Amino acid sequence: MFHWADFRYALRLLRKSMGFTVLTIVVLAGGLGISIYTYAVLNAMLYKDLPLPGSASIVRVAGEKDGRIGAVGAYEMSEMRAAGIRRLEEIGVYETTSAVLSSIDGRTRALAAVRAEWNVFEFSRVRPQLGRGFIRNDAIEGAEPVVVLGHGVWQSVFAGDPDILDRVVRINGRLTRVVGVMPEGYAFPGAATAWLPMSNREVSPFARSDASVDVYARLAPGASPRSAGMELDSLLERVHAQTPGINAEETRLDGMTVLTFQEFQTYPDGPFVFGILNVVSLFILLLACVNIGNMLLARTNERLKEIAVRVALGAPRLRLVFQMMLESVIICVAGGILAIFLAGWGLHATNGFMNSTLEGHLPYWWQWGIDLPTVVAGLAFVLLAIALVSALPTYSATRVNSNTLLRDGTRGARGRASGRISRALVTLQIVLISVIMVVGSAMALIAYRAAHIDFGIDTERLLTTTVSLPVDAYPEDEQRTLFYDRLLQELRGNREVEAAMVSSNLGETRFALDGVEYNVLDDYPLATAIVGSQAPEPVGTRLLEGRYFDSRDVAGGLATVIVSEALAQAYWPGESALGRRVRLVDEAGKVLEQRTIVGVMSNVRRGENLLVTDSQTYAALYVPLAQSPVDSAGVLVKYRGSESDARSAIYQAISRVDAYVVPGPISSYSEVLQKLTVMATTMTDIFVKCGIFALLLAMTGIYGLSSNAVVQRTHEIGLRRAIGATDAHIIRLFMATGMRQLAVGLVVSALICVAIMFLVSRFAGVGAGTLTVIGVLVVALVSALVLAAIYISTSRAVRHEPSVALRYE
Structure with missing residues (x-):
């Protein structure tokens, strides 16, 4: 089936029109690059497995109150564990805090610390690079204070000293022995740089208090997060019933929720927002594929007579179709390779920006770059692009009637089917660009508002930190x-x-x-x-x-x-x-x-x-x-x-x-607000850039499709002019046809946009008036693009003499 001669022939055709080849590869690379980038961002944040052994079973247990999730009361969690939890295993508790490490020269350094149950390192299945993790005796009241350091702290504070083990340092004003150093990149359960053991009394308090904990666990074999959550709900109700006065307290939880660590980080709106972004990126890819498919269709139509001659001479039709597809394959593969590099550059820039902006607060699995899942996704997008791009040229080639074509010329072979394809492509373009612009504009506006919120605080020369007073002291x-x-x-x-x-x-x-x-x-x-x-x-x-x-x-x-x-x-x-x-x-x-x-x-x-x-x-x-x-x-x-x-x-x-009171990290208030809005700022930037690229695609695509549709009817224009039709009448006729296509495309896109924006408005608070203004502006812009493209194309066509138009092939 495959012949190297066919491959070399396709390369020669593409080299002959180098401008066309470069343009199609760049356009497709843009669409593929956006899709690959958004997939990689979403995958790393929400779905990619944690970089830990057996991470598929790791979950986080959270309390739910008034639709929000958070920590669980330490006493309630202890009572539930004592009652026996069957659908969860290796349960442990922890709390994220800060620790002050005092150096020899008297300077201090704030660490993002985690106070965890002694089994935290056994749970994560990761052994320390140096020394040991916690043991049961570390949790006994009165035991010597110990700490396990993160690799970054070991390198930056102690210069990677190999003799760090058993060194006594001062943490939170207490002399503490260093017993271990974790490997580079380890920061479980979130962004920890040091680990301190929780005492048995903190893990299992004797009486109810305001103390709360975060919970990690593994799903038992055959259990699901939903079934585990239902079991915890039942146990929580039992604890409430057995604890006098708990029902009247404001801290009483409504229920329990079991999520992956990835889901917890962006719960509840993260998956929806990123899902919308992926829909927009997929529509941009479709838009790029339609544009390129149309350009390849135009090239195919120019070669229809050549194809008919080769068929008449006995060339296998299947091989001819395969030759037509090879051009699409080469363009898509080249565009895919370029897209991988573009997406990799974007992911590298995103990784650097997020790590510098959210330093000390970035979950350790939020690392962006080209990895195997991203490459596989890119391959899938390329295969989709090949199928979409080659569909139109292949369909056109398989519909060639060699006898009719050789007798009547290329216009005899096109017929009504070709006209329907052109009109359908224009309508599809209108639907895609309208949805992209409405949804993208709304989401960009939402993100912009979130990124530029006036919090009502003068942040100039303002620092903030937190202090937590020990209850026993x-x-x-x-x-x-x-x-x-x-x-x-x-x-x-x-x-x-x-x-x-x-x-x-x-x-x-x-x-x-x-x-x-x-x-x-x-x-x-x-x-x-x-x-x-x-x-x-x-x-x-x-x-x-x-x-x-x-x-x-x-x-x-x-x-x-x-x-x-x-x-x-x-x-x-x-x-x-x-x-x-x-x-x-x-x-x-x-x-x-x-x-x-x-x-x-x-x-x-x-x-x-x-x-x-x-x-x-x-x-x-x-x-x-x-x-x-x-x-x-x-x-x-x-x-x-x-x-x-x-x-x-x-x-x-x-x-x-009080030397034993540990302050949290000291931050400028502007940094605090920036961290609150960094995701919104990033989303604004992404949606705006995607929208600009989509608009450029739409402008070139709509004009190309409209021009191609008019060119295919050049012979008809010549006939109409020969029997007395005026130029204005012909232009009005084509404009009327374009307006019908425009109306159909706008109605379909409106139905899609209404469904999507209804969901968006439920969590983003976007008013109907704002959405109406966005819709009107998009309708006006898309209508102007379509009608201008048809008018320009038709005006060029009517300039030909009728005799020239009648001879047009």
Whole structure:
């Protein structure tokens, strides 16, 4: 079947029209490159196996509350494990925290640490590069503190010292022995650079507390995440029933969820967003294939007489068809090779950008590059492209009637079938580009909004970190309040610090307006509860009215509250909120306390969903820290001079108050917000570039198809002009045909777009008005492209003399 002569013949044909060959390869490489790139991004983030032995069975167990997932209560998890979990094996718990490693010269370094159950390394099936992992004795109360270091810390802090084992270092102010070093690239369960053992009491607490843990496990043979989740739900209900008073607490979980680590990272909207991106990229590939298929069809039509002569001389039709396909194969393979290089370049750039932007927070499996699955996917895309690109030329070649063609010329061989193909291709082009532009524009707008959200915080010279007070060392409210007071004194007394405050987000809470009665719990309005320390002025935000917390707002004093501007305008429009009173309530609707409003703060965006703005986004209630002490809070510091000196000042202040309290990583607030929006910024960039490429494809493709359709009817144009039709009449006739194709394509694309955008609007909060504007603009642009292409092509055709048009082959 295959003859090298056919291959050499196809190469000669492509070399004869080098401009055509280069153009088709580049266009196809663009479409294939986008598809390969988006597949690789999605695969690495959501579906690719973790780089661990037996990773297919690894899952993460999460608690679910109000549609959100998160950590599980340590006591509840311990009780469920004690009851016996059959569908999960090798269960372990951990918590992500930070650790401060003190060096010999007195400088400190914050590490992304994990405090884990002793079996964490056995679970992951990865042995340390040096030394050992944890053993059971490391979890015994009073055991010597030990640490296992990540490869990067070993190299950067200790210069890869081979004698690192058994060295005693100071971590979180405690002398700790280094017992192991993990291999390069190991960071389970997320982005860890150091591992500390959890004590048995933390893993299996004797009584319920606010402590929570993250959970890793392996699915038992024959179990699925769904069945494991159902079993955990049943066990959780049993724990709730056996624990007095748990049902009335705000921390009570609604249920349990079992996910892969990959799914958990982008749950719940990640797969949908990336799925939309893949749909757009696939449509772009189809658009590129249609364009190239049309160009190859035009080349085939030019060679129809040659094909007919060869058939009449006895050439096997199957071999002729194979020769026609070889051109498509060569173009697709060359385009695929170029696409792999383009996708590899894009993945390398993405990997570098994400690692630098999310350093210390990037899950270790989020590594992008050309790997075997990507190459296999690229091969699959190339095979799809071969099938799509070669379909039209092959169909045209197989439909050749050599007798008719040799008798009547090429126009006699085309007939109605060729016209239907051309019209169908134009309609398909209209559908593809309309869907790409509507969906791509909407998604780019959504991502742009998320990437440019005004959080309402002045981030200039603003640093932030977190402190978590050990419950056993600070069991009383007075002790916690004293710690924060001393910390603020230390910070404000440093010349590098301009202002400092402590705050903690307690999450959503229900409240009641004074004098208003509510029938059911859901009738109570919601707001975000924020605990704030005393300060002359709030840090990063503005006080619009009244005062901020001061020495009057102490425990046992008047219960006060500060409200956000949005909340004040919603419930006291045109009036002052000062002096008004609100009642805070718990999940059961029981009034906890009544507070008097003493100030109004500027709006600060709250909540995890950056795509939706609703009545709760800016509704906030600020309560004094002295009246609601917390064991974990954020520290905000506005510095005067050097940022590095300010960072050192924060570490030193915390260490002077309590050397055993470990602060989290210190970040500039702008970095924190950038990390919140980095994915949205990346998605905006991708959608915009895909849209530009698709628009270029559409402009060239629609013009090429329209021009080809007009050229095929050149003889008809000559006949119409010979019997007296005016140029204007012929142009109007072709324009009317184009408008019918345009209408069909727009209707089909509208149906597809409505279905997709309905799903998008459910999680992105895109209004119908915005979608309507996008749709109108896309309709106008696509209509202009199609009609302009038909007008230009027809105008060129009617310039020929009728005699020339009648002789056109």
